[in-house]
Amino acid sequence: MIFKKKLRYILVESSGALNFSGLEAAESLRKAMLGFMGQLHYFRANPKVVSHLGGSAFILSTNRGYEKSAILALSFIRNIGGEKVGLYTIRTSGTVRSLKSYFLENYAGWATGKGGS
Amino acid sequence: MHAFDLVGVKRNDLGELPGRLGYKKIFYLGRDCEIVEGIREQVGGKGVIRSGNHEVVAKMLRQTWVIGMLPNNDSISKLDLQAVKDNEKSVLLPLADVVCADESARQQKLGRMRTLVRNLLRFKVPFLLVSLAEDRESLLSSAQMVEVAGFIGIDEMRARQAVCRLGELI
Numbered sequence: 001m002i003f004k005k006k007l008r009y010i011l012v013e014s015s016g017a018l019n020f021s022g023l024e025a026a027e028s029l030r031k032a033m034l035g036f037m038g039q040l041h042y043f044r045a046n047p048k049v050v051s052h053l054g055g056s057a058f059i060l061s062t063n064r065g066y067e068k069s070a071i072l073a074l075s076f077i078r079n080i081g082g083e084k085v086g087l088y089t090i091r092t093s094g095t096v097r098s099l100k101s102y103f104l105e106n107y108a109g110w111a112t113g114k115g116g117s
Numbered sequence: 118m119h120a121f122d123l124v125g126v127k128r129n130d131l132g133e134l135p136g137r138l139g140y141k142k143i144f145y146l147g148r149d150c151e152i153v154e155g156i157r158e159q160v161g162g163k164g165v166i167r168s169g170n171h172e173v174v175a176k177m178l179r180q181t182w183v184i185g186m187l188p189n190n191d192s193i194s195k196l197d198l199q200a201v202k203d204n205e206k207s208v209l210l211p212l213a214d215v216v217c218a219d220e221s222a223r224q225q226k227l228g229r230m231r232t233l234v235r236n237l238l239r240f241k242v243p244f245l246l247v248s249l250a251e252d253r254e255s256l257l258s259s260a261q262m263v264e265v266a267g268f269i270g271i272d273e274m275r276a277r278q279a280v281c282r283l284g285e286l287i
Contacts, residue, residue, distance in 0.1 A: 013137065015254045068264055075216050075261040078254065086254030088138055089261050106137065 006064040008092055009050065011099045012074060015086040017055040028081045036073040045069055051096060053103050059096055067092055120259035121283040123150060123209070123247040130253055139259035144287050146249070152187065153177060163287050165209055171196050178204040184286040185209050185245065191229035195236065202242045207286065210234070210279075211249035212257060212265050227269065234270045245286070246271075246279040 018025045026049055034042045045066035051059040062070045074087040093099050119141035124131075128145050135143040144150055153164045156173055159182040166177040167187040174197050177183050185207035186197065193201075193208060201208055210230070218226045237244050246266055250256045257265065259280055266276035 015256075068267070071261060072264045072268055075257060075265055078217060084254050086256055088134075088256065088258045089264075090137060090139070090258060092260075 007061045008064045008067040008094060009096050009099055010060045010062065010067060010070060010074075010092050011090040011103060012058055012060055013088045013090055014056045014058075014080075015088075016083060018052075018058065018080065018085070024081050028079075029077070032077045032080065033070070033073045036076050037069060041066070041069055047073075051100070053100065054107060057090075057103060057107065059099050061096075064094075118277065118281040119284060120262075120280045121287075122257075122259075122262075122280075123249060123283060123287075124256065125249055125251045126253060126256070131256075134253075134256070138256065142284065144283065149287055150184070153183070171200070175200045178206050187211065187249075188233060191226055192233055193236070195240070198236060198240055198242050202240065206243075207282070208233075208237060208242055208244040209247050209249075210244055210266075211247055212262060213248040213250040213255045215269070216257065216265060217250075217255045230269045238270070243282075244279055245283050246276060247283060 029049070033047055037045060045062045047060050047062045047070050049058050050061045053059065060070065071089045074089055077087050078084060091099060091102055120139055121142055121144065122140050123144045123146065125146040128148065131143065146152065148162070150163045150165060151161065153166050154168055156176055159180070164183045165185055165187055166174055166183055167189055168174050169189045171194065174186060178186065178200050183206065186193065186201055187209050215223070215226050215230050246262050248255065248257050248262065262280050263273060263276045266279065267273060271279070
């Protein structure tokens with residue numbers, strides 16, 4: 001039997017630019033989600049940043065069935081890397097491609113790095 | 118169904134963000150609606166009463182320009198809930214207060230909000246979900262509003278209806 005990993009992807013926009021090229025923002029986000037979800041739930045959901053789009057949008061993956069918990073945890077996060085931030089869950093999907101095409105359609109100008117309001 | 122929200126942020130700060138967050142329109146405190154804490158006449162648009170005095174609440178809920186009431190110190194007495202129901206108004210549940218609270222106060226606010234929700238559902242009082250965010254970082258998308266509502270005890274279908282009803286009232 002082959003067990004295929006089933007993931008759910010969440011398009012998240014933050015109120016300020018997040019620099020995922022370094023490790024600080026990703027680690028801070030991980031710790032914040034761990035704090036809100038707890039170790040057991042975090043292990044089961046296994047949230048990870050899979051793609052960074054534009055200045056303040058990114059795609060988070062979770063195991064299927066735990067996307068609602070991830071959305072709830074993101075709602076409570078107020079601080080990443082010592083900076084005040086708000087994380088907005090825009091859309092969920094089963095593929096990264098559909099979220100990227102949604103992002104390109106609706107966030108005109110962000111793909112070129114001009115940022116958004 | 119289209120989602121709506123009521124916020125305390127300045128309109129110029131948001132730009133095109135409301136559309137991306139899943140709202141058809143965001144209403145602004147001070148422009149579309151105001152919070153009233155005592156007995157007075159209508160000045161601008163619609164109003165929402167917030168008071169711990171039952172007589173003030175009962176009198177203001179009879180006004181046609183008042184659409185509902187906000188919790189006072191995260192709770193509403195059963196007399197006030199009855200007045201809301203009798204006058205066919207709604208209770209507005211501010212979710213940003215719960216989500217943006219400090220760690221020390223969050224548990225208390227969550228507990229009080231759950232008690233309020235339990236009473237609203239038990240007495241079948243109509244309610245709306247709003248964020249009442251005071252800054253950009255406190256905003257919530259429509260999907261997040263439904264999830265936070267589920268967290269405090271409102272089922273998904275009712276939460277979706279509650280997020281969409283504000284547009285009919287303002």
